[in-house]
Amino acid sequence: MIKLALPTGDLRRPLAALLERIGLQVEGYGEGSRAYRLPARGQAPLRVRVFRERDIPIQIALGNYDLGICGLHWVEEFLGRYPGEAIVRLGGLPLGEASLFVAAAPGQWGSLRDLAGRWGVRIVSEFPNLAESFALAARLPAYRVIPVWGAAEAYPPEDADLTLVAARDEAALAEMGLVPLHRLLAGRAWVIAHRESLRSKDMGWLLAALASCGLETGGGLSLPPPLALSRVPPAPPAPRQTVRIALPDGHQQRHVLEALAEAGLEFEGYAQGERRPRAPLEDVEAKVVRPQDMPQMVALGAFDLAVTGRDCLLEHLYRFPSSPVEMALDLGRGAFDMSAVVAADLPAATLAEALAFWRSRGKRVVRIASEFVSIADHYARSRHFWRYRVVPTAGASEGFVPEDAELLIEGTETGRTLAENQLKAIDVLFRSTTCVIVGKGAVHGERGELVKALLAKLARGAVAASARM
Known part of the structure; x- marks a missing residue:
């Protein structure tokens, strides 16, 4: 059986149409099905799994899948770090430029x-x-x-x-x-293959069908020539009197908007998606970035405080235990459980039972899939797994279990997505909520009074949220 990895995101609809034209129908793919394993019809048995684009080169390199389609930039990003991996570039499709x-x-x-x-x-x-x-x-x-x-x-x-x-x-x-x-x-959407699969599997019908689209060859990086070697010393950083706060985009934005409203803080343009909303306080600057990146940016001194999730903070601190960033305020919103998840039909109700079952089946290495690599690693070490491997993902993690991982570390809120993908939670690592983080010592520095004033205002939203919990 050929195992094919397809991308989620903007490529889905045009790629589904192209695959149908060459005689490969993947049910629900173009329509954006929430399922990650999709039934497919072709000239021979085929198993299709949907991944985030950046995960597809990893899965092909591991040999978990035989063929994959993703943007060439993600292929080059992976091979830029692991040039010896068993990935063969077959060519570019006429889409996804x-x-x-x-x-x-x-x-x-x-x-x-x-x-x-x-x-x-x-x-x-x-x-x-x-x-x-x-x-x-x-x-x-x-x-x-x-x-x-x-x-x-x-x-x-x-x-x-x-x-x-x-x-x-x-x-x-x-x-x-x-x-x-x-x-x-x-580049464009590129077809890649696992080297050993090309040698050992009969994939001729699928390769011929893809080649009929007119696969583009070439590609590759266009690196700049060396610039002049005259040394220009860095300019000293300009003194900053303002307090900088990072606000999240994505699914946390709704919860943060509610907290800001109850705190009496309206950042003009934030709800409309502007990257630099205007702050309601003098000498306060705001920027909207991904919550996963906030602990790093606060630690580097780019921001004085940030509104992120406890999951993002712990992921950072488990990787960098001495990082100069800490939680200053729990807003109590956007709560979800960081859970250990397994296949629904696994005969285990607890982690101990799951580990015992895998041992009894001779499982030598437990594969743990997660976006939260450091949290997953900390969990496995603290629970004394015998041997394990953390498989990093960029999302759409529910589809990894059971074929490509035994265990998933994932945020769960209602459990609906788990049920749709035949999964269940067997352990809760921690409860994550939206929180405010600061650099250590931020309230005592030259901008400390303004930081404390901003935290005091934000606390009004936290108290209101706690009263409803």
């Missing part, structure tokens, strides 16, 4: 030449391995790559000098409020 641009805020830099020899250039990106390749090729001295989960376009110019982002073209980049300095990669 996207480029990787090295970009900056308007007026920040005229061209790459302006960066020649400049020390301490900060590059923010979802593609940290490719950002590293760019910086090394350009010979940037003492550069810093800041990996983020998303919204990399929000960081220049205050919190980054450059960003490496994916966009369809320069017009789409301009809509992000960025100007291009260098096109690092031009």
